[in-house]
Amino acid sequence: MSASTVTIPAMANAHSHAFQIGLRGAGERSAPAAEGADDFWSWRTEMYRLAGELDPDSIRTTGERAYAQMADAGYGSVGEFHYVHHQPDGSPYAEPNEMAIALAEVARAHGLEIVLIPAAYHRGGWDGGDLPPAGGQLRFCDPDVEAFLERVDRLRTWARDRPGVSVGVAVHSVRAVPASWVAEVGEYAARHDLVRHVHACEQRRELLECEAEHGCTPIELLERHGFLSARTSVVHGIHVSERDIALLARSRCTVITCPTTEGNLGDGYLPALDYRSAGVPLAIGTDSQVRIDPFEEARELETGARREGQTRHGLLAATGDLWRALADAGRTSLGLDGPPPTIEIDPGHPDLAGVTSSDLPLALATCASAAVVSRTAGGRLVEHG
Numbered sequence: 001m002s003a004s005t006v007t008i009p010a011m012a013n014a015h016s017h018a019f020q021i022g023l024r025g026a027g028e029r030s031a032p033a034a035e036g037a038d039d040f041w042s043w044r045t046e047m048y049r050l051a052g053e054l055d056p057d058s059i060r061t062t063g064e065r066a067y068a069q070m071a072d073a074g075y076g077s078v079g080e081f082h083y084v085h086h087q088p089d090g091s092p093y094a095e096p097n098e099m100a101i102a103l104a105e106v107a108r109a110h111g112l113e114i115v116l117i118p119a120a121y122h123r124g125g126w127d128g129g130d131l132p133p134a135g136g137q138l139r140f141c142d143p144d145v146e147a148f149l150e151r152v153d154r155l156r157t158w159a160r161d162r163p164g165v166s167v168g169v170a171v172h173s174v175r176a177v178p179a180s181w182v183a184e185v186g187e188y189a190a191r192h193d194l195v196r197h198v199h200a201c202e203q204r205r206e207l208l209e210c211e212a213e214h215g216c217t218p219i220e221l222l223e224r225h226g227f228l229s230a231r232t233s234v235v236h237g238i239h240v241s242e243r244d245i246a247l248l249a250r251s252r253c254t255v256i257t258c259p260t261t262e263g264n265l266g267d268g269y270l271p272a273l274d275y276r277s278a279g280v281p282l283a284i285g286t287d288s289q290v291r292i293d294p295f296e297e298a299r300e301l302e303t304g305a306r307r308e309g310q311t312r313h314g315l316l317a318a319t320g321d322l323w324r325a326l327a328d329a330g331r332t333s334l335g336l337d338g339p340p341p342t343i344e345i346d347p348g349h350p351d352l353a354g355v356t357s358s359d360l361p362l363a364l365a366t367c368a369s370a371a372v373v374s375r376t377a378g379g380r381l382v383e384h385g
Contacts, residue, residue, distance in 0.1 A: 005344040006360065008323065010076025010377040011294035012330025012340070014256045015197070015235050015285025017081060018066040018103055019059055022050050023288060027264075040203050040265045047288075048136030051084050056098050059084065063106040069292040070112060073370035076341035076377030077113035079285070079334045080104075081197060081235070083121050083140045083172055085151070090138035097155045104165050111378015112164075113341070115334040116155060117197050119170035120148045120185050122177045126213045130178065140172070145181045149188050156192075168195035168335060171227070174210055174218045179225060186227040195231050195335040197256075198222065201244070202236035202267050219244035228253055233283070233333040237275075238268045245271070249278040254333040258287035259300035272305035276318050283330035293370040298322055302365050321361040341377035 020027075027046050054062075070078060082100050086092050095101070100116050107114035121140040124131035133141045142148040152169055159165045169189050171182055189196040200218040201207065210218045219240060222228050228251035237248070237255040248255065257270045265288075275282060284297040291297075302322060305314040319325040331340055347355065349372045355363045373382050 004347070005374050006347050006357075007342045007344055008364070009327045009340040010343045011074050011323070011327050012283065012334060012336070013070055013075045013078040013286050013294070014233065014254075014283040014330040014333040015081055015258055015287055016066070016070075016078050017288060018063045019051065019054055019084060020047065020287070021066045021289035021292075022062050023047060024290065026050070027288070027290070040267065041205070043265055050136075051139065052088050052136040054084055054099070056093070056102050059099050060102040060106055063103045066286075066289050066292065067107045067110045067112055070286065071110040071376045071378055071380070072373065072382050073293050073295075074343050074345075074373045074376075075112065075292075075294055076343065077115070077331065077334060077336060078107055079115045079117055079168070079197070079330075080107070081117045081119055081170055083119040085118070085121075085142070086139040088139050090133075090141060096151045097158060100155060101158065104159070104162070108162075108164050111376060111380065113166075113336060114164065115166050115168050115195070115336070116159065117168040117170045117195070118148075118152055118155060119172040119197075120145065120177050120181055121172045122181060125175050126209060140176075145177075145184045149184070152188070166335065168197060170197040173199040173206070174214075174221050175206060179214060179221065182222060182227050183225040186225060189231065190226075190229070193231070195233065195333065196227065196229070197233045197235060197333075198227065199235045200237060201234070201239045202262075204239050207239055217241060217244055219247055223247045223251065231335065235285070235287075236262065236267065236270075238262065238270050240271065242274075245274055245278050245280065248275075249280050254281045254283055254329055256283045256285050256330075256333060257301060258285045259297050259304060260291040260293075261285075261287035263300065264288065264290045269304055269308050270301070271308070272301060272315060273309045273311075276305075276315055281329040281332065282315070282326065283333045284326050294326075295364065295368040295370055295372070298326060298365045301326075316362065316365050322365040323361060343373055343377050344375035345372045346374045347372075
């Protein structure tokens with residue numbers, strides 16, 4: 001480590017499923033033998049298996065792994081999009097928020113601000129009618145929206161006097177709930193001034209199913225039911241139309257992109273340059289935890305935009321400091337007020353050696369890795385092996 005360090009804003013991890021760190025390696029099992037048939041939907045089967053095995057102790061253990069890596073990598077806050085609510089048979093725990101509370105306690109122990117974002121989930125999908133939840137989905141689901149919102153109320157009460165812990169709310173996706181839930185969750189969020197998140201437009205099959213059920217795109221459905229606002233974040237937003245982007249821009253929504261996960265799952269390319277042109281802010285998340293490195297997420301986002309547009313005038317050129325732009329958008333997405341926590345980086349690390357101070361913001365988005373972090377947002381010195 002060099003004698004001097006540089007202080008920069010810690011990154012906001014706007015979208016995390018901490019338990020999915022347990023899919024590392026295991027999530028790739030079907031890929032070698034699938035002969036082209038392996039995709040998000042086959043990966044999801046392995047995710048359901050993992051989710052079905054969790055209990056409060058094991059979700060705490062996996063949270064420990066994920067959050068320790070986040071802190072060391074330069075994240076200072078995390079939005080935990082949480083849907084493993086109940087016991088494997090779908091019945092509630094004695095403390096209905098036990099799984100979420102376990103994650104919050106672990107994140108705080110590692111110096112991370114955490115926004116718990118419990119997600120509404122009710123069905124296995126739609127095929128001319130609501131499909132019942134199957135397998136691992138049982139523990140995600142609530143019988144009605146009132147039961148879900150009652151649990152969110154309890155979680156907000158628990159978090160109220162705990163520094164560094166806050167609560168938002170989510171609809172898991174338009175395929176996981178009826179349209180009436182979208183409206184009711186959005187109204188609840190507006191009434192209590194909460195941030196609201198939703199997975200949308202990650203897979204083309206999702207668009208086909210939404211068109212069949214509702215006669216519109218997922219973004220149009222969200223707009224129709226009042227879910228879009230400046231307090232709304234759409235996670236992924238890959239397969240979107242010009243109209244979808246215009247609706248997101250008009251509503252002042254944030255799009256959360258998770259480049260390493262989206263690449264791992266073969267989701268497709270984010271239309272980043274279109275979002276840039278429309279003025280839609282972008283934040284980043286670790287999602288499935290296939291990688292936990294905000295510098296890598298920023299670089300993947302930038303290089304993906306350049307490849308798509310066959311240009312070097314991407315997001316970095318538009319912002320001048322992509323790291324700070326992503327950190328600011330992430331905090332807005334999570335509803336975090338005030339200045340961000342800071343981290344220290346080592347400008348003498350080989351990733352950054354020889355970079356001038358004026359070029360450092362450019363290098364953070366193109367050349368750096370988590371190995372440059374020397375002190376976490378929680379104040380801990382990082383020892384890299």
